[in-house]
Amino acid sequence: MSDATLPAMPVLPAPRRMGHAAFWLACAVAALAVIAVLRGIGSEYAYFAATFVLQYVVLATAWNILGGYAGYVNFGAAAFFAAGAYTTVAIGKALGLSLLPCIAFAALVGGALGLGTGLLTLRLRGAYFAIATLCLSVVLQTLVVNWSYVGGSRGAYVIRPRDVPWPFDTYGGYLCAVVVVLAAAAIAIARTIEKSRLGLGLGLAALRDDEQAAEAAGVPTLRLKLIATTISGAMMAVAGAPLPLLGSYVEPNSAFGLAYAVNAIAMPLIGGTASWAGPLIGAVVLASLQQAATVTISSAANLLIVGVVLVVFVCAAPHGILGLFKKGAR
Amino acid sequence: MDPDLALLLNGIVSGLLLGGLYAAAAAGLSVSFGMLDVVNIAHPAFMVLGAMLVALLWGATGIDPLVLSVLLTPAFWALGAAIYVAYHHFFERRGDEAIQGLAFFFGVMFIIEIGLVLAIGPEQHFADASYANVTWRLGEIDLPLRMLVPALVALLAIGGLALFLRRTFTGRAIAAVAQDREALRLLAIDPVRIKRLAFGISIAMAALAGGALVVVQPVEASSGHIFIGRVFAVVIMGGLSSLWGCVLAALAFGVVENVTASFYGPSWSPAVAFGALLLVLAVRPQGFFGRAA
Amino acid sequence: MSEVVLRADGVGKRFGGFTALSGVNLEVRAGERLGLIGPNGSGKSTFTNCLAGAFPSHDGGFTFKGQKLAGLKSHERARRGLARTFQLPRPFRGLSVIENIRVPLAYAGRHEATEERAMECLESVELAGKAQRMPKELTQVELRRLELARATALKPELLIADEAMAGLSHAEVDQILALLFRLNAGGTTIIMIEHVMRAVTEFSQRLAVLVAGKKVADGDPKTVLSMPEVEEAYLGR
Numbered sequence: 001m002s003d004a005t006l007p008a009m010p011v012l013p014a015p016r017r018m019g020h021a022a023f024w025l026a027c028a029v030a031a032l033a034v035i036a037v038l039r040g041i042g043s044e045y046a047y048f049a050a051t052f053v054l055q056y057v058v059l060a061t062a063w064n065i066l067g068g069y070a071g072y073v074n075f076g077a078a079a080f081f082a083a084g085a086y087t088t089v090a091i092g093k094a095l096g097l098s099l100l101p102c103i104a105f106a107a108l109v110g111g112a113l114g115l116g117t118g119l120l121t122l123r124l125r126g127a128y129f130a131i132a133t134l135c136l137s138v139v140l141q142t143l144v145v146n147w148s149y150v151g152g153s154r155g156a157y158v159i160r161p162r163d164v165p166w167p168f169d170t171y172g173g174y175l176c177a178v179v180v181v182l183a184a185a186a187i188a189i190a191r192t193i194e195k196s197r198l199g200l201g202l203g204l205a206a207l208r209d210d211e212q213a214a215e216a217a218g219v220p221t222l223r224l225k226l227i228a229t230t231i232s233g234a235m236m237a238v239a240g241a242p243l244p245l246l247g248s249y250v251e252p253n254s255a256f257g258l259a260y261a262v263n264a265i266a267m268p269l270i271g272g273t274a275s276w277a278g279p280l281i282g283a284v285v286l287a288s289l290q291q292a293a294t295v296t297i298s299s300a301a302n303l304l305i306v307g308v309v310l311v312v313f314v315c316a317a318p319h320g321i322l323g324l325f326k327k328g329a330r
Numbered sequence: 331m332d333p334d335l336a337l338l339l340n341g342i343v344s345g346l347l348l349g350g351l352y353a354a355a356a357a358g359l360s361v362s363f364g365m366l367d368v369v370n371i372a373h374p375a376f377m378v379l380g381a382m383l384v385a386l387l388w389g390a391t392g393i394d395p396l397v398l399s400v401l402l403t404p405a406f407w408a409l410g411a412a413i414y415v416a417y418h419h420f421f422e423r424r425g426d427e428a429i430q431g432l433a434f435f436f437g438v439m440f441i442i443e444i445g446l447v448l449a450i451g452p453e454q455h456f457a458d459a460s461y462a463n464v465t466w467r468l469g470e471i472d473l474p475l476r477m478l479v480p481a482l483v484a485l486l487a488i489g490g491l492a493l494f495l496r497r498t499f500t501g502r503a504i505a506a507v508a509q510d511r512e513a514l515r516l517l518a519i520d521p522v523r524i525k526r527l528a529f530g531i532s533i534a535m536a537a538l539a540g541g542a543l544v545v546v547q548p549v550e551a552s553s554g555h556i557f558i559g560r561v562f563a564v565v566i567m568g569g570l571s572s573l574w575g576c577v578l579a580a581l582a583f584g585v586v587e588n589v590t591a592s593f594y595g596p597s598w599s600p601a602v603a604f605g606a607l608l609l610v611l612a613v614r615p616q617g618f619f620g621r622a623a
Numbered sequence: 624m625s626e627v628v629l630r631a632d633g634v635g636k637r638f639g640g641f642t643a644l645s646g647v648n649l650e651v652r653a654g655e656r657l658g659l660i661g662p663n664g665s666g667k668s669t670f671t672n673c674l675a676g677a678f679p680s681h682d683g684g685f686t687f688k689g690q691k692l693a694g695l696k697s698h699e700r701a702r703r704g705l706a707r708t709f710q711l712p713r714p715f716r717g718l719s720v721i722e723n724i725r726v727p728l729a730y731a732g733r734h735e736a737t738e739e740r741a742m743e744c745l746e747s748v749e750l751a752g753k754a755q756r757m758p759k760e761l762t763q764v765e766l767r768r769l770e771l772a773r774a775t776a777l778k779p780e781l782l783i784a785d786e787a788m789a790g791l792s793h794a795e796v797d798q799i800l801a802l803l804f805r806l807n808a809g810g811t812t813i814i815m816i817e818h819v820m821r822a823v824t825e826f827s828q829r830l831a832v833l834v835a836g837k838k839v840a841d842g843d844p845k846t847v848l849s850m851p852e853v854e855e856a857y858l859g860r
Contacts (some may be wrong), residue, residue: 011570041770051852067429069510071428071429073428073429073432073433113515116639120608120612121611123612124611124612126369126428127363127369127431127432128566128611130369130371130432131371131559131562131566131607131611132491132607132608132611132612134371134558134559134562134599135559135562135563135604135607135608135611136608138555138556138559138600138601138604139600139601139604139605139608140402141600142597142598142600142601142604143601145597146597146598146601152596167811199725199726199729200732202718202722202725202726202729203726203729203730205715205717205718205722206718206726208714209714209715209716209717209718211718212677212697212709212713212716213709213713213714213715214698214715214726215677215696215697215698215701216675216677216697216698216699216701216706216709217698217727217730217773217774217776217777218698218701218702218706218726218727218730218731218777219698219727219730220698220699220730221695221698222696234454235417258440258443258552258555261436262436262437264439265433265436266433266437269429269430269433273429274717297426300444300447300452301447301448303440303444304441304444304445304448306440307437307438307440307441307444308441310433310436310437310440311437311438311441314420314421314431314433314434314437315416315420315434318430330836
C-alpha cells in the first residue's frame with residue numbers, strides 16, 4: 001500500500017493506536033495537571049470560569065455520544081442537565097448528602113431518564129426524535145415547576161458546605177476540581193465508546209448512516225440506541241449535578257434554559273461530531289468565548305454569539321473545526 | 331346551571347378560541363414541515379418576531395394589530411424565501427438536512443430570540459385592539475373578542491390558504507411537492523422554486539399568527555418556547571400535510587389544554603398537551619390522519 | 624441431494640389494500656444457485672425484505688437451517704448466516720471502506736474482527752487497494768463489490784443478491800458474476816434476484832418466477848424460460 005492511500009489523520013492530541021488504559025491514564029494526568037495549575041492561580045474567578053467551561057465539556061461530550069456517534073439529535077439536553085441539578089437539590093435536602101454521592105444519584109436519574117426516552121422514542125427517526133426530546137424537556141420542566149419540595153417555580157437555595165475537603169482552600173476550588181475530573185472521565189468514556197473493540201462506536205456509526213443496512217450487517221440497532229441514550233443521559237445529568245452549588249441557587253427557567261440545549265448542540269457541531277476531540281474543542285472554544293463575552297459585553301450578547309457561530313459553522317464548515325483540519329491535511 | 335358544568339362549557343369554548351390561535355401558529359408549519367419536509371423548529375420564533383414587530387408598529391401608529399400583521403406578510407414572505415434559499419444551498423443540496431439542517435433552524439430560533447432581547451429588551455410587549463375589552467355573553471358562556479377575532483381571522487387565513495392550495499396551479503404544485511417530486515419534474519416545474527415560494531408562505535403565515543398572538547396576550551422574546559412543542563404536536567396529530575387535520579388537531583389541543591387549566595390549574599396544562607404529543611409520537615409517528623411517512 | 628437450507632411456506636404480504644406477495648412456497652437446497660426473476664413490481668424485493676426481516680409482519684413463515692425465523696430481527700437473521708445485499712448499494716457513508724467491512728465482522732458474533740480478516744474480505748472483491756477510501760470515492764461497480772463484501776463478511780450460508788448487476792456494463796457484470804461463482808464454490812448458497820437475463824441464465828441452476836406476487840414457475844432454467852406464462856409475463860413488460 002502506498003502512502004497516498006493512507007487516511008489523512010486530523011491533528012489529534014492522542015495518536016490512534018493508544019490503548020484504552022493508556023488514554024484513561026493520560027486523561028487522569030491531564031486532570032491532575034489542570035487542577036494543579038488552577039490551584040496555582042488560586043483565584044475564585046478562575047475556579048468559576050473553569051467550572052463553567054468544563055461543565056460544558058461534560059455536557060457536549062455526553063450529547064455527542066447520541067447526537068454525533070448515533071446521529072440522533074437531542075434538543076432536550078437542558079432537561080437532562082436540569083434533572084441532574086435537581087437531583088442534587090432533592091437528594092441533598094432529603095438525605096443531607098454531599099456533592100459526590102449526589103453526582104452518583106444524578107447519573108442514575110439521568111440514565112433512567114435516557115433509557116425511558118429511548119424506549120418511548122425507539123421508533124422515531126430524525127426530526128421526530130428531536131421534537132420528542134424537546135417535548136420531554138417541557139414536560140419535565142412542568143413537573144419541576146409543580147414540585148414544591150424543590151422550590152417549584154421560585155427555585156431553591158443550596159448552601160455550600162462550610163468545611164472544604166483537603167487539600168482545597170475554598171469550596172469553589174473543590175467544586176472546580178470535581179468538574180475537572182468529571183470532564184476527564186467524560187472524554188475517556190466517549191473515546192472508549194468510539195474506539196471500543198466490541199464495536200459500540202462502529203455500530204453506532206453504522207446505524208447513523210443507515211439503520212436497515214446496519215441491521216443487515218448484524219448490528220442490533222435497537223440495543224445500541226438504548227445504550228447510547230442511557231449513557232448520554234447519565235452523563236448530561238452528571239454535568240448538571242454541580243450546578244446548584246456553583247451558583248448556590250437554581251430555578252426551573254434557568255436550569256431548563258435554552259442556553260444549555262443550544263450549547264449542547266452547538267459545541268459538538270462546531271468542534272466536529274465524528275470524534276471525542278470535537279466536543280472538547282467546541283466546548284472549550286465556545287464556552288471560553290461566552291465567558292469572555294459575559295465579562296466584557298453582556299450575558300445576552302454571549303448567547304447571541306453561540307447562535308451566530310452555530311449557524312455559520314453548520315453552513316460553512318459542516319464537519320466542524322476537526323473537519324477543517326482534516327481537509328487541510330489532505 | 332351547575333357551576334362545574336358552566337366551568338366545563340366555558341373551558342371548552344375558550345379552548346376552541348385558543349385552538350384558533352394554535353391553528354394559526356401551526357398552519358404555516360404544516361406547509362413547511364408537513365409539505366416541504368423542512369423541519370423549521372424556528373417557526374414559533376418567527377411568530378414571536380411578527381408579534382413583536384406588530385406591537386412596536388402599533389405603539390407607533392395605533393393601527394389595528396391584525397391589519398398590521400397582514401401588512402407585514404410580504405416582508406416575511408421575502409424573509410422566508412431568502413432563508414429557504416440558504417437552507418437549500420447549504421443543506422438540502424448536500425444531503426445534510428438530518429443533523430446540520432436541524433441545528434441550523436435551532437440556531438436561527440436562538441438568534442431571533444436573543445436578537446429581540448438585545449434590540450427591544452426582555453420585557454413583555456402588547457398591542458391593544460379596540461375590541462380587546464369587549465366580551466359577548468351567550469347565557470353562561472363568555473365570548474371575549476380578544477380571543478374570538480384573532481381566531482376567526484386565523485381560520486379565514488387558513489381557509490384562503492387551503493383554497494389557494496387546491497384551486498391554483500401553483501398551489502397544487504406545492505401540495506404535489508409533498509407527495510411526488512418526480513411528477514413535478516415531468517411537468518417541468520422546478521421543485522426548488524416551488525419550495526422557496528411555499529416556505530415564504532409558511533413564514534408569512536407566522537407573521538399573521540404573530541398578529542393574532544399579540545392581540546390575545548402580551549408577548550416576550552421567549553414566548554416562542556411554549557409554542558414549539560404545541561405547533562409540532564398539532565401538525566403531527568393533524569397528519570402533517572393536511573391543513574384541515576391541522577385545524578381540527580389545534581382545536582382539540584386548545585380544548586384539552588384549557589379544560590385541564592380550568593380544573594387543575596394553568597401550570598399543569600403544558601404537561602398534558604406535551605404528554606399527549608409524546609404518546610402520539612410513540613404510538614403513531616405519522617399522525618392520525620396522515621400520509622405514510 | 625443436499626439438505627434444504629431455506630423453506631418458505633405460504634409467504635404473503637399486503638400493503639394496505641395492495642397484495643404484494645401471496646402464498647409463495649419455495650425450497651432452497653444447500654449450495655444451490657437459485658435465480659429469482661419476475662417483472663418489476665412482481666414481489667421479488669418484498670420477498671427479500673420479508674426473508675431478511677425488514678418487514679416484521681407477513682403471512683406464512685420461513686424455516687432456515689431447520690429453525691423458524693419468525694420473531695427474529697434482521698440482525699439476528701444476519702448473525703444466523705442469512706445475508707443480503709441491497710438493490711441500490713447502501714454503504715455506511717461516514718465510514719471508510721475497510722470500516723464498512725469491520726461492522727459485520729464485529730457484530731457477526733464470531734470474534735474475528737481483525738484487520739487481517741477485513742483485508743481478506745476486501746481482497747476477495749478486489750477492493751484491498753481502496754481500503755482507506757470513503758464510499759463516495761468509489762465507482763458504481765466498486766460500490767456493488769463493497770456491498771457484496773459486507774454481506775459475505777458475515778460468512779453467510781445463504782446470500783440474497785438483490786439486483787447486484789443493475790446498470791453495470793457487460794465486463795462489470797462478468798466481474799460480479801465471477802465473484803458470485805467463487806462464493807458459491809466456497810459453499811455459500813445464493814439466491815440471485817436479477818433483471819440482467821444473461822447473468823441469470825449463466826448463473827442459475829434453477830429458476831423461480833414471481834408474477835404479481837405469486838410464484839408461477841420453479842424448475843430447470845431452460846424449461847422455465849420456455850413456459851408460456853413466463854413468456855407472457857415478460858413480453859407483457
